[in-house]
Amino acid sequence: MGRKAAKKTAKTAKKAPRRAWRIPLRRWLVRGILVILGLLALLIASFSVLPVPVTPYQLSESRRLGGIEQEWVPVQYISPVMLRSVVAAEDANYCEHWGFDIAALRTAIAGGAQRGGSTISQQTVKNVFLWQGRSWPRKALEALLTPVIELTWSKRRILEVYLNVIEFGEGIFGIQAASQHYFGLDAADLGPVQAARLSAILPDPKSRSADQPSSFVRRRAAQIRDGAATIQRDGRASCFEE
Structure with a gap:
């Protein structure tokens, strides 16, 4: 065997072990x-009918704070005006899109909005299945899972799950815990003012208060009340109302 053939055989022998572990x-x-x-x-299939027991963010906050306030409440025991208020505040075209509101996203990008035009569906996916933050891997998974949801x-x-897992204040998760914490009411008993204030604090729940609202929260809540009435009149609440 010549030198060239011998070298070739030796190289092949070295590559073989590498291939052997790469395949497994x-x-x-x-x-x-x-x-x-x-x-x-x-x-995803289970949570289409069963309550979400806990989310990754809730676990993280529970460890950090030593516990959280959270109680699942079925959607029929949530005040209808609360459903309309949170949609008016967070995703007015909720009934008209399939998970992504392209128009809102373009507006958010053009205006430099911090929330990035995320829909309620996207926020639900993030809160239930993923982690917090703005990393590209998380956004990619969110984009993949949102159409599935x-x-x-x-x-x-989707709205029922969203309202039961979202953060309303430090250690306060879900609309029932928030209603009790801020107003001493059950979620079913919320009126337009309380619903609007709770919706107004969602973008920044740790620094805003629903029961001691700042002038900004009051103004924002008034806008949300008008928006909730508007989407009820024009049919943009039809997909989630009985």
């Missing part, structure tokens, strides 16, 4: 991805 590694990666996707599919859950169900 790829298989395990593929299997791992499939397992994760399967678990997500199972959770829209196809699997009804608009009323």
Whole structure:
């Protein structure tokens, strides 16, 4: 055997072990991805009918604070004006899009809005399945899961889950805990003023108060009250109202 042939044989022998461990590694990666996707599919299907027991952010805050206030309440026990108020505040075209409000996103980008035009559906996906922050991996997963949620859950169900997991103040999660904390009321008993104030604090719940509102929160709540009445009149609340 010549020198060239011997060198070629030696190189091939060195590459063989590398190929040997790369193939199993790829298989395990593929299997791992499939397992994760399967678990997500199972959770999405389960949460279409079952209460969400806890979210990643709630777990994190519970560890940090030593506990949180949270109580799940079915959507039929949430005041209808609360449903309309939060939609008016966070996603006025909620009934008209399939998870992404492109017009609102363009407006947010043009105006430099901090919230980035996220819909209620996107926020629900982030809060239930993902982590907080603005990283690209999280945004990519959010973009992938949002259409799945829209196809699997009804608009009323998405709103029900959203209102039960969203943060209303430090350690206060869900509309029932928020109603009790700020007003001493059940979620079913909220009126237009209380619903508007609770919706007004959502973009920054740790620095805004619903029961001791600043002048800004009062102004914003007044806008939300008008918006809630408007979407009721023009039919933009039809997808989540009975």
